[in-house]
Every structure is written in structure tokens, then in C-alpha cells.
Amino acid sequence: MRPQQLFDDLNQNFSGILYSGLVIKDEIRHATLGSGIDPDDHEALIMRLYFIAIDPEKDITYFINQYEEGKYLYFIKVDEGVWLFILSANQSFAKLHFYVKFLLSDNSLRFDEPDETRSHTTDERLNSAKRIQDMLLPNLDAVLKGLGTYELLYQPKDVVGGDFYWAHQDKDVTWIAVGDCTGHSMEGALASVSVMSILNQLYHRDMKPHWLIKGLHKSLSDMQNQSLTDGYGIGCELLVMRIDHKQGELTYSGTGMPLYHLNQGKLKIFHTKSANLDPARVIKYIRTRKLPLVRKDAILVHSDGIKDQLSPLGKRFSTRRLYQVLFADGTLRLDNLQQELNRHRGSEPQTDDIIALKLVI
Amino acid sequence: MEIILFNFYFYIIEQNEPLRSYGRKVNPMNNDLDQLLDELLNTYTDALAVSFHSMELPITVSKGEAADILEKYKDIPMLSLDETFQTTFSFIITKSGSIVIFFINQLHFVSVYTTNADPNKELASRMYDSFKDRFEQAIAIAL
DSSP, X not given: OOHHHHHHHHHHHOTTEEEEEEEETTEEEEEEEOTTXXXXXXXXXXXXXXXXXXXXXXXXXXXXXXXXXXXXXXXEEXXXXXXXXXXXXXXXXXXXXXXXXXXXXXXXXXXSSOHHHHHHHHHHHHHHHHHHHHHXXXXXXXXXXXXXXXXXXXXXXXXXXXXXXXXXXXXXXXXXXXXXXXXXXXHHHHHHHHHHHHHHHHOOTTSOHHHHHHHHHHHHHHHHHHHOOSSOOOOEEEEEEEEETTTTEEXXXXXXXXXXXEETTXXXXXXXXXXXXXXXXXXXXXXXXXXXXXXXXXXXXXXXTTTTOBOTTSOBOXXXXXXXXXXXXXXXXXXXXXXXXXXXXXXXXXXSOEEEEEEEO | OHHHHHHHHHHHHHHHSOEEEESSOOOGGGHHHHHHHHHHXXXXXXXXXXXXXXXXXXXEEEEETTHHHHHHTTTHHHHHOOTXXXXXXXXXXXXXXXXXXXXXXXXXXEEEEEOOSSOOHHHHHHHHHHHHHHHHHHHHHHO
């Protein structure tokens, strides 16, 4: 287990961790700071405790200092010369202690690569994955040339992610899909690349959108039955649109993603059922719906990463706020969304991959 | 000048080398502390030794069959004090048992050695609540 995995795990499972890290060879390393914590206020004490702890005569395995203001500092030996420290505002240190012991009993910390090398290698891998993902992401300028305009907000949580868009143009018919595959980063990218490849194979100009979704889920299900022995496979929520420019008609089908349609100042939101919990049942009854389009109509699709974005206080951006930002002045505005999301997020890391695509026909 | 330095030297020696006693009274002022430590040793479940030492009082009192173990860890309380002197407890778990340290008014330390592999926070809190005021009073008298 890498140190960062340990801290991610701890932070996910315990609230109130203010400052955590390792002391290795007399230096604080891999430190993770909570908001409003100044490491300078605590480092002297941490180092003093570390020097007590490593005294071979004392045989200390762990210790806890409790402070009056409802904080405690937990110190445990994880390896020879390596001590984990956690400054926490949560009083239930017994739970934390047993959880750390449980984590470390099955996984020893690995320091075989220095941080710099590791992040460099990871960056290289992510950039390679990005190159492959970019190859499959369509050029929307080319696809929509002369048929409409678009705005795209595409922001993976990492360099690559599970959100994607897919498009095809065949004479007067445009196919566009926006998808959200399970997982982030490399895992999400692999899933999205697989899904885009399957869509490319299945797509036919004159098919109905729900056939494409059914075909995709059948392919994923077949693929996973063959190779999946444990865990979960590729899950994907997506919305597929077929725009017939000649007929002035949009047909669409989807799972777990809303479709916004702005027609002459009136906004309609069409929700679709999520296929995450019971994909077989949802896919069985999925159908294609039809919307008449007139010139200047706007269409918008987005993934759930926007409404799920957390603020530093743990508050979600929320669907209500999303509607307010998108429909601020009676038009569907995507340009403000990025700014509003950044303001809401503050110092908090991005919660999920984000995609929003707006088309004006 | 030499006399001043000489006196200062002995003052330092006196501060750093307080009177030590293992299981016996050493200072007429620590009667109450002595009794309190006896009581703590008898009340605290699994306690094998207790000790008292202080940053302000030149008194160290240790009691119990494993009193020498506490001597080994006597530097810890002072070193584990945070900069704002807010520390109330330290639980130190060693390969041979646990040491619970109560910080009385931040500058006086009562240590308890038990063979428990994990600290019993509830027991420590109970003991702290029932002895804290009495230790404070005994310290006030000793000062």
C-alpha cells in the first residue's frame, strides 16, 4: 500500500482528521493537511514525540496525547524508522487505532520509489491514456460544421476520466452521445474508451437511439460475463441523441442523464432512469423519445459530477443550484458554470469527472 | 561573581535532580501526595506502579512493584506537552504494557503503569476525574 492510499482511506472513513502524515528518517513526509491547519503549529511537538518514540530503550509501539480542546495526536510505528501521526478532532481514537491496525495488518507501506519518480511515472501513464482517449473523442467542430454551434465543459477529475462524448455525422443526421462510465482516472478512461469503441462498432445511421444503448449494454454484459470473476465491471450512464436536421427532429434515449431542451425561452427537462442499480430491468424497457426541433433551439446534457461537486464544508453544488446557474437569464448558459463550480469548490478537490455539452441547432 | 555562579550551579543541580524515593516518603510536604498515590495504585485496575513528578516541585514519588519502569519513561510527560500546555492525557503503549499520564495543571505529572496492551480511555477518564481535584489540592499544599 502506498502512503497516499493509506491517507485517502483514512480520510474517507474518518471525519475530523486535521493533519496526518509520516515521519521517516527524522522528516515529516506525505503530510495531508485539513483546512485551516497550520503545520508550523504542530511540527515541533510531532518531532519531539517522534524522537521519544524512536528511542530503542523505550520500546514504544504507539501513543496518544489528548488535549483539552478536544483534539488528540495519535502516533503509531508502522515500520522500522517510520511513524504515522494523525492529529484529529474526533475523540473516538480507539476506532481509529483499530482501523489503522487493520489496514496495516493486511498491507505494509511501500516506499520503494521516491515520490517524485512515482508521480512522474503516474503522470506519464495518465498522459499516455489521455492521448488514447483523445484519439477516440470526436472533433465536434468537424462533426457540427454548418449544422449548429456547441459549448463543451469537459473536465476529468484527473488527466483522464470516465466521462466522454461521442459523435457521428452522416449527411443530414448527427449522432451525439454523452456518457459517464464508472470510475475515475485510468479506470474510468479504460471504461470510456471501451464504451466508445463499442458505440463505434454498433452505430448505424438509421437505427434508433435506444437500440444503440441496448446493444452497448448487451456487449458490456457479454464481455463481463466472459472475463469478470469478481468485483464490478463497466457501468455506463449515457444519453444518445439523433438529430435529423432535414426533418427538424431530435430523437433520444438514455439512462441516468437529464436532457434539457430550450425552445423559445421555455425550458423543459427530460429525466431518464438510472441503470446503475438494476441495469437489466432498465435496459429492457428503455425506449426512444422524440422532440420536434426548431431553429435556435438549445439542447444540453451533463453528467452528475456537477451537482455532486463538494464545497470545503462538504456541501454539494446541488441540482437546484445547477438549474439556477444554467437558466440564470432565461437562456441555457454554460459559460458561467465553470466559474460557479470553481467558486463553490474553493480548495476542495474535484469530486467527480465533469461533462456538460450544449448544442444550438 | 564566582559565588553567584557557584550558587547558580547548585540551583540548577537541585532543579534537575529532585529527591527520589521508591516506595517511601522523602519530603514532609508530600504527605498528601504520598497517600493519594497509594490510593490511586489501589483503585486503578491493573495498575502495577504509579509515580508523581513535576516541573515545579522537586519531588518524585514512585510506588508499586514496577516503579523502575516508570523511571524509564519519566522524561515523556514534559516532552509531550504541546506549546499551549493543553495536554491532559498521554497514553504510551510499549511492548510490555501501557503508561497513562495525567497532566495536573499542565506542570505536574501522575503516571500509571498497567499491563494492558491498549489504553482504557474510560477508566483513565474516571480516575482522572476522581483524583484531579485532590492532586491539585495536594500540590497547592506542597508548593
